[in-house]
Amino acid sequence: MKFRIGTALLAVAMLLGCNQQDGQQAGKAQAEIKPIEWKLATSWPKNFPGLGMAPERFATMVEEMSAGRLKIKVYGAGELMPAFEVFDAVSQGTVQMGHSAAYYWKGKAPAAQFFTSIPFGLNAQEMNGWFTYGGGQQLWEEVYAPFGILPLPGGNTGVQMGGWFNREINSMEDLKGLKMRLPGLGGEVLKRVGGVPVTLPGRELYTALQTGAIDATEWVGPFNDLAFGLHKAARYYYYPGWHEPGSSLEFLINQQAFAALPNDLQAIVKGAAKAINQDMLDEYTVRHVAALDSLINEHGVQLRQFPEDVMAQLRKVSAEVIAEQSAQDPMMEKVYKAYKEYEQGVRRYHAISEDAYTRLRQ
Amino acid sequence: MKFRIGTALLAVAMLLGCNQQDGQQAGKAQAEIKPIEWKLATSWPKNFPGLGMAPERFATMVEEMSAGRLKIKVYGAGELMPAFEVFDAVSQGTVQMGHSAAYYWKGKAPAAQFFTSIPFGLNAQEMNGWFTYGGGQQLWEEVYAPFGILPLPGGNTGVQMGGWFNREINSMEDLKGLKMRLPGLGGEVLKRVGGVPVTLPGRELYTALQTGAIDATEWVGPFNDLAFGLHKAARYYYYPGWHEPGSSLEFLINQQAFAALPNDLQAIVKGAAKAINQDMLDEYTVRHVAALDSLINEHGVQLRQFPEDVMAQLRKVSAEVIAEQSAQDPMMEKVYKAYKEYEQGVRRYHAISEDAYTRLRQ
Numbered sequence: 001m002k003f004r005i006g007t008a009l010l011a012v013a014m015l016l017g018c019n020q021q022d023g024q025q026a027g028k029a030q031a032e033i034k035p036i037e038w039k040l041a042t043s044w045p046k047n048f049p050g051l052g053m054a055p056e057r058f059a060t061m062v063e064e065m066s067a068g069r070l071k072i073k074v075y076g077a078g079e080l081m082p083a084f085e086v087f088d089a090v091s092q093g094t095v096q097m098g099h100s101a102a103y104y105w106k107g108k109a110p111a112a113q114f115f116t117s118i119p120f121g122l123n124a125q126e127m128n129g130w131f132t133y134g135g136g137q138q139l140w141e142e143v144y145a146p147f148g149i150l151p152l153p154g155g156n157t158g159v160q161m162g163g164w165f166n167r168e169i170n171s172m173e174d175l176k177g178l179k180m181r182l183p184g185l186g187g188e189v190l191k192r193v194g195g196v197p198v199t200l201p202g203r204e205l206y207t208a209l210q211t212g213a214i215d216a217t218e219w220v221g222p223f224n225d226l227a228f229g230l231h232k233a234a235r236y237y238y239y240p241g242w243h244e245p246g247s248s249l250e251f252l253i254n255q256q257a258f259a260a261l262p263n264d265l266q267a268i269v270k271g272a273a274k275a276i277n278q279d280m281l282d283e284y285t286v287r288h289v290a291a292l293d294s295l296i297n298e299h300g301v302q303l304r305q306f307p308e309d310v311m312a313q314l315r316k317v318s319a320e321v322i323a324e325q326s327a328q329d330p331m332m333e334k335v336y337k338a339y340k341e342y343e344q345g346v347r348r349y350h351a352i353s354e355d356a357y358t359r360l361r362q
Numbered sequence: 363m364k365f366r367i368g369t370a371l372l373a374v375a376m377l378l379g380c381n382q383q384d385g386q387q388a389g390k391a392q393a394e395i396k397p398i399e400w401k402l403a404t405s406w407p408k409n410f411p412g413l414g415m416a417p418e419r420f421a422t423m424v425e426e427m428s429a430g431r432l433k434i435k436v437y438g439a440g441e442l443m444p445a446f447e448v449f450d451a452v453s454q455g456t457v458q459m460g461h462s463a464a465y466y467w468k469g470k471a472p473a474a475q476f477f478t479s480i481p482f483g484l485n486a487q488e489m490n491g492w493f494t495y496g497g498g499q500q501l502w503e504e505v506y507a508p509f510g511i512l513p514l515p516g517g518n519t520g521v522q523m524g525g526w527f528n529r530e531i532n533s534m535e536d537l538k539g540l541k542m543r544l545p546g547l548g549g550e551v552l553k554r555v556g557g558v559p560v561t562l563p564g565r566e567l568y569t570a571l572q573t574g575a576i577d578a579t580e581w582v583g584p585f586n587d588l589a590f591g592l593h594k595a596a597r598y599y600y601y602p603g604w605h606e607p608g609s610s611l612e613f614l615i616n617q618q619a620f621a622a623l624p625n626d627l628q629a630i631v632k633g634a635a636k637a638i639n640q641d642m643l644d645e646y647t648v649r650h651v652a653a654l655d656s657l658i659n660e661h662g663v664q665l666r667q668f669p670e671d672v673m674a675q676l677r678k679v680s681a682e683v684i685a686e687q688s689a690q691d692p693m694m695e696k697v698y699k700a701y702k703e704y705e706q707g708v709r710r711y712h713a714i715s716e717d718a719y720t721r722l723r724q
Contacts, residue, residue, distance in 0.1 A: 064629035065427060120723060123716065125487060125520070128640060129647030158487070159715040221715065240718040267426035268630070275636035278490065285491030288715070289707040303714065311722055345651040347723075352665065353521040353583065353650070354485065356602040358720045360673055361482060361709075 036265070038072045038096040038257065043083040043104065045203050046076025049227050050220065050287070051249065054155045054280045055099040058251070061272040070265050072097065083201035090252040091147040098252035099154055102140075103184035104199075110325060111143045111332040113184050114339050115151065117160075117244040119318035121339070124156040124246035124281055125354070126346050131248070134342045139335050150258055152273040154251040155280025158288070160241030161225065162306055163218030164209065164234035169306060172313055181205060181217035186243025188321045189314060202228065209233040218243065222291035223284060231299045238304045242314055249280065398627070400434045400619065402459040403452070405445040405466065407565050408438025411589050412582065412649070413611065416517045416642045417461040420613070423634040432627050434459065445563035452614040453509040460614035461516055464502075465546035466561075472687055473505045473694040475546050476701050477513065479522075479606040481680035483701070486518040486608035486643055487716070488708050493610070496704045501697050512620055514635040516613040517642025520650075522603030523587065524668055525580030526571065526596035531668060534675055543567060543579035548605025550683045551676055564590065571595040580605065584653035585646060593661045600666050604676055611642065 040059065044052040059072040075095075077083035086098040087105050102115035114121075115136070122130060130136035131153050140151045163182070167174065176194035180187075187197030198214055202224075208214045210233040217234075218241065219225050231237070251273045258266060295301040326336035402421065406414035421434040437457075439445035448460040449467050464477035476483075477498070484492060492498035493515050502513045525544070529536065538556035542549075549559030560576055564586075570576045572595040579596075580603065581587050593599070613635045620628060657663040688698035 061629065061633055065626055065633055067624075067626035123719065125643065125647055129644045132641060132644035133648035159719045161715070222711070239714045240722060241715075242719075242722065245719050245723075262429075264427055264429035267423065268633075271423055271427055271630075271633055271637045274640060275633045278636060278640035279494060281487065282491045282494035285487055285708060286495035286704075289711045292711050292714075293707075305714070305718070342648075345655075346647060349584070349651045349654050351724075352601045352654075352667070353523070353603070355720050355724070356667070357485065357521045357604075357607050358717050360602060360604065361607075362713075362717070 033069060035069050035071045036261070038070065039080070039094075040072050040074045040097040040099060041080050041086045041089055041095045042074065042098065043077050043086050043100040043201065046074075046079065048076070048202070048224070050157065050224055050280060050284055051099075051155070051202075052076065053283070054249065054276050055097075055251075057279060058099075058154075058272050058276045061275065062268055065268045065272060066265055070261070070268065074099075077201055077203065083203075084199075087147070087149070087252060090149055090254050093148075093254050093256060096254050096257040098250075100250055100252060101183075101247070102151070102250050106184060108147070109143050109331070110329045111139075111335040114332075114335045115140050115143070115248060115250065116184060117247040118185050118322060118339075119189055119243045120245065120315045122246050122343060122346070124158050124248075126343070126350070127156060127246045127248050128153065128277070129346065130339070130342050134346075135338055136342070139338055143331055143335065144252075145255075148255045150253040150255050152251040152253065152270065153277040154249040154273060155277055156249065157220050157224075157244075157247045157284050158281060159221075160218060160244040160247055161221045162238030162241050162243075163216055164225070164230045165216040165236045165238060165304075166209075166234050167215070168236055168304065169238065169310060171307070172310060175310075179213075179215045181208065181214050181219075182243060184243075185318070185322060185325070186218075188325070189243070189318050192317050192321055193314070206230060206233055220247075221284065221288050222295055223287040226291040226295055231295055231301050235302055236304045237295065237301045238306055240306070242306065242311060242318075248277075395431060397431050397433045398623070400432065400458040401442070401456075402434050402436045402461060403442050403448045403457045404436065404460065405439050405448050405462040405563065408436075408441065410438070410564070410586070412519070412586055412642060412646055413461075413517070413564075414438065415645070416611065416638050417613075419641060420461075420516075420634055420638045423637065424630055427630045427634060428627055432623070432630065436461075439563055439565065445565075446561075449509070449511070449614060452511055452616050455510075455616050455618060458616050458619040460612075462612055462614060463545075463609070464513070464612050468546060470509070471505050471693065472691045473501075473697040476694075476697045477502050477505075477610060477612065478546060479609040480547050480684060480701075481551055481605045482607065482677045484608050484705060484708070486520050486610075488705070488712070489518060489608045489610050490515065490639070491708065492701070492704050496708075497700055498704070501700055505693055505697065506614075507617075510617045512615040512617050514613040514615065514632065515639040516611040516635060517639055518611065519582050519586075519606075519609045519646050520643060521583075522580060522606040522609055523583045524600030524603050524605075525578055526587070526592045527578040527598045527600060527666075528571075528596050529577070530598060530666065531600065531672060533669065534672060537672075540578055541576045543570065543576050543581075544605060546605075547680070547684060547687070548580075550687070551605070551680050554679050554683055555676070568592060568595055582609075583646065583650050584657055585649040588653045588657055588661075593657055593663050597664055598666045599657065599663045600668055602668070604668065604673060604680075 090098040102112040105112045178195040182197045183199045190197045326333045452460040464474040467474045540557040545561045688695045
């Protein structure tokens with residue numbers, strides 16, 4: 001290491017200067033420190049509206065808050081690995097972080113499904129309450145601990161749309177043989193009533209629907225569905241999204257990488273994740289509006305509501321499927337019981353608050 | 363400035379050491395810098411559940427994220443100034459921050475009322491969307507700019523309860539002469555239908571109700587109402603909170619103090635505020651449940667729903683009052699138009715998403 005007088009004098013000046021400086025200059029001092037560099041792999045196309053922008057905004061926020069000490073580079077699905085290999089990559093430490101949806105990992109941990117959304121379950125506000133003050137976060141950490149992953153809520157889409165269909169759904173008969181992209185528990189419910197559920201990454205949906213490889217697909221809602229052009233491949237747009245009434249996304253963090261961060265950067269990662277969790281729902285709440293207007297008024301999409309008796313049947317089957325799956329896996333049973341107890345409580349209150357107001361303003 | 367050889371050598375060693383260190387050590391380095399110290403005054407009793415805990419958690423989060431470089435001390439109402447002088451104190455720079463509710467400042471800026479909640483207006487999810495991606499934040503900044511204050515959303519209570527009454531409300535007649543604590547536009551509506559609205563800080567409600575100085579009061583919802591013991595002073599607990607369907611709280615920041623922060627601390631303040639904005643709603647969503655159960659099952663509170671025709675009448679009067687007030691103030695008129703346009707859009711979408719799902723699960 002070369003020693004130069006000029007450097008030494010500069011160092012002296014800097015250090016003496018420190019005695020007088022306050023928090024003002026610290027940002028500058030930090031920028032001279034070699035940054036920690038993390039990779040974040042997602043299950044979405046790079047910069048995809050909503051889902052894909054949340055991790056980008058997260059990375060920007062972390063870099064700003066840390067004055068460049070923690071730089072996170074975001075990769076779209078397929079850039080480093082396929083969409084559904086994000087969990088393994090974070091678990092193995094190939095990347096330090098991921099952004100995805102917990103129900104994609106039902107093959108590894110069936111209980112994970114509760115942390116995205118379950119058919120006829122909690123809405124966005126209720127999911128967020130469950131995570132933060134209702135015990136959901138602790139259970140989620142328990143489910144992911146064997147994989148060396150710390151999960152954090154990573155946004156919410158709100159109630160999703162029921163999906164795009166090439167034929168009308170007038171009765172349960174119309175679901176028989178229906179080949180539909182529908183992941184998680186919703187897919188299991190469809191299977192139980194005679195349909196054929198398929199799991200496909202978002203970017204493959206348009207082609208699959210357009211070529212007739214599938215008869216129907218759900219994705220998210222107007223903002224994302226318009227971006228994929230799904231209206232060009234199917235005629236009917238159904239609501240409401242019974243299968244995902246408040247879909248929560250997730251940040252996945254490699255536990256070792258997180259533990260190696262100093263306390264302030266840990267707080268920044270957690271705080272930014274929480275801010276982004278809210279930010280995604282904010283964006284969907286606003287952007288779905290113009291997208292739905294465009295789909296109906298400019299693209300001639302035909303909006304359809306699922307028949308009440310179909311909803312009632314699917315609700316009954318959903319409860320059966322969730323109870324049966326939970327009985328087969330001790331961890332899923334544990335999460336199921338906790339979720340049900342929270343759900344019953346929050347609905348008791350929401351019946352006279354949020355829901356009563358919703359009815360009032362119709 | 364005294365120059366010492368020992369210090370100089372240490373400085374050289376530190377600077378050279380810098381070339382090898384990474385983000386890991388930065389937290390330690392920061393702790394040696396003299397912290398910036400801010401005061402935050404609130405309109406709530408110190409550590410009051412929900413409302414009062416949000417600024418405390420904000421301060422903790424900022425301190426952790428900044429490795430102690432920005433320390434914020436939180437003061438309850440009355441500690442530095444009365445509850446309703448927080449706005450002036452932030453404006454004048456007596457304190458750098460405040461935590462309060464925008465509708466308290468209607469005397470200074472009538473448009474401020476839209477940034478808390480208006481009768482029969484947006485719910486929590488819709489308010490948050492409006493702030494972040496719907497143009498609400500920009501309008502709010504415009505309203506507070508003349509006072510040198512930067513506002514940020516600072517939590518949401520969700521739909522509030524209709525309030526505590528010492529007599530039943532069976533018709534519009536029962537509102538005549540009713541002396542009720544009801545701030546903001548809700549109070550104006552009550553006045554229009556013959557009632558007597560009063561604005562009082564939260565800590566004075568129990569005594570005012572108990573002594574008969576007021577006949578009724580709204581506050582927040584079960585979690586906070588139980589904490590104040592309002593059930594001991596009134597018999598009937600009404601729902602839903604038509605007057606505040608998604609009450610947003612606020613962080614007030616003195617603009618000069620904010621501008622003097624380095625970029626990273628500015629990002630930390632904004633990011634932490636956003637995280638806490640979500641956190642408060644999470645907490646209310648969960649804690650209202652047990653509090654409501656306790657009020658009903660342990661304290662024998664009688665739950666009552668406002669009659670439909672009373673709600674329809676108040677809704678009509680609310681629309682009139684809001685339009686009339688807006689016509690008298692150019693800035694309020696501007697915010698009113700923007701709010702209405704956003705509201706019509708988001709309700710168009712929520713009718714087939716959030717609201718359709720709410721109806722489905724009844």
